[in-house]
Amino acid sequence: MEKVIEMIGITKLFPGTIANDNVNFDLRKSETHVLLGENGAGKTTLMNVLYGLYQPEKGKIKIKGQEVKLNSPNDAIKLGVGMVHQHFMLVHNFTVTENIILGSEIKSGIKLDLDKAREEVKALADKYGFKIDPDAIIEDISVGQQQKVEILKALYRGAEILILDEPTAVLTPQEIEELGLIINNLEAEGKSVILITHKLKEVMSMSDRVTIIRRGKVTGTVNTKETNIDELAELMVGRKVNLVVEKKEAKVGDTILKIKDVTANDHRGIAAVEKLSLEVRSGEILGIAGVDGNGQSELIEVLTGLRKAVKGEITLSGKDIFGKTPREISDSGLAHIPEDRHKRGLILKFSLFENSVLGKYHRKEFSNGIKMKYEAIKDHCRKLVEEFDVRTPSIDVHVGALSGGNQQKLIAAREISKNPDVVIAAQPTRGLDVGAIEYIHKRLVQERDNGKGVLLVSLELDEVLALSDRIAVMYDGQIVGILDRKDADEQKLGILMAGGTLDETKGVKSNEQ
Structure with a gap:
């Protein structure tokens, strides 16, 4: 099959470290090739070399059989290479259309022809199955939608080869499925995709081949159909990895964090959290599941003092922390692993x-x-x-x-x-590899076993199910159900996350605590 990218003997050095050590990598036409590796293994560095952001000390790059010199991203874009970075590069108060055409504006005389640009953006979105409003303001749309804007931006500039850096790190399960369909559509159109990731489930469902990088060196390239999750995990970290969270039965104590009837507004002054009540007990992990944008971020900001609530009560170990400053709350015994590092x-x-x-x-x-x-x-x-x-x-x-x-x-x-009484862990493993995820999970369970309360807020249903002793589901700013872990499964949680209800015989009581 035709090779559209060949990277031969790429070596990239930074002070004190060899990021890429004589790396070989190739990409075929109409395939999705995953670059898999631990954090700091050199995956993103290698792709930054391909995108012209870095120049290698040694090695050569061929695009469609021709050796090329990439001195900047502009060189890569001209040769049909587009990259969607892990942290999006969008202007938040611009519309979808304005972001997509930025730097490649369509003009009518000396004026911007926004109507024509809007039509082109809509046609492009429809072609690849993107459901997106060209007139939506970036700050008003979900993270998943913002990622689609980044992909469309690359396609608008004529990308034939698309590099996606940690594309599923910020997506809900539904959005991950949608991304899979988008990648299939891209392949059908003759595009080639490189995914940088360490989410093994997505590797298995989205890729044709996998190249594994460990500490700057390639440890192997395998066909996805001929491998499995356990083998990939071992190739990635160099040892067997326990992908199941091991934990003993919880020894639950008294309520340590009590939230009662809390209401808080978002940046537009609209209620994002409404009359929400919740309790976290010592010696337990309480997971909050929900689709992104249902008030989880605002709730965390209220609990940590970053956002003022309109009304309600919050106590931590018997101390009133409602409306207190972040330092006062932290000194009262609350630790916070934030969702955006x-x-x-x-x-x-x-x-x-x-x-x-x-x-x-x-x-x-x-x-x-x-x-x-x-x-x-x-x-x-x-x-x-x-x-x-x-x-x-x-x-x-x-x-x-x-x-x-x-x-x-x-x-x-x-x-x-x-040494806090309660740890709020918001997306604690976002963008982490299996080795690091295993470690963070172990530490959170250790905190719980040491008698601390852990409030886990995650968009990863697998993570919520693996770690939690109880699971609260948040929808439209409210807790719509709380389940014991033994009664919870993906289907039940999915129904609640979408705003549905389950009758009591199925183990769910609305607003039960």
Whole structure:
């Protein structure tokens, strides 16, 4: 079959690390080829080389049989290569159409011809089965819809080869299915797709071939039909991985976090959380399931002091924390692994050791009130890096230089090390590989076994089902049902997540606590 991409002997170096070590990779016409590997394995780096963002120290690239030099993304785009990054690059107050044509505007004389652009965008969306409103404002649409805009943007510029970096990391189960259909449509049109991922279920359902990278080197390329999830996991991390969360029966204690009749508005002033009541007990993991955009983010922001609620009551270990500041809430015993690590979890231009004490740098062990105790901070950071297997050349590098999974491990390490009464874990394994997921899951279960309360908010149904002792389903700003884990399955949760109801004989009582 015709090779549309050949990368031969690619070596890419960064200070203190070999990101890609003599890597060979090829892509055939009309295939979906997955690049699989742990966080920091070098997958995104290799694709950034193909997209012209980085230039390799050694190696050559051929596109459609011709050797090429890619000095910038513009060179790659001209040769039919498009890339959708893990963190989307969209202008939030622009419409879908305006974002798609940005930089490739259609003009009528000296004026923008937005009507023609809108027609072209709609025709393109219809061709590939995208259900999207060309006039919608980016900040008003779901993350899944924003991803479609990024894909359309690449197709609008004539991409024949599409690189998708962690495309399912932010999608609901329904959106992941939709993405699978979109990829099938792209293949049918003769396009070729490279998926960067470490979600093994999606690898099996979406790809034709898989190339595995471990610590910068290719460990093998296999046909998807000839492999399985366990084999891929072992190739990826170099050891057998336990894909099932092991946990003992929960020893549930008293209510530790109590939320009563909480109402909060979104950025438009419309109620996103409405008269919501919920209790988290010590020694349990309470999972919140729901389709993205049903008030989960606003609820977390209220609980952590990042958003003011309109009314309600919130107590933590008997202390009133309603309307308190983030620091007051944190000092009261609440830890927070945020859903967006860049926006809420880290300061990317700060070092690892500085990020390791965010939210607690004012404590006596790290500061005397006037000066920071840098040696104590660095010692603390070294312990976290070792305990949580954060892979970094040193604790002095900017945290922005780490892979997404290692950034997430540092956040989890920092928050768990606060010794909180309750941990709010929002999308705690977003963008992590199976090895890192296994570790974070183990740590959350450990917190629960140590008598802490864990509030898990995740769009990954598998994760909610694997970790939770009880599962609350959130729909339209309210809790529409709470199930014991033994009574829950994907079907029941899916019905509730879509706004449906189950009768009591099927194990669900609306608003039961």
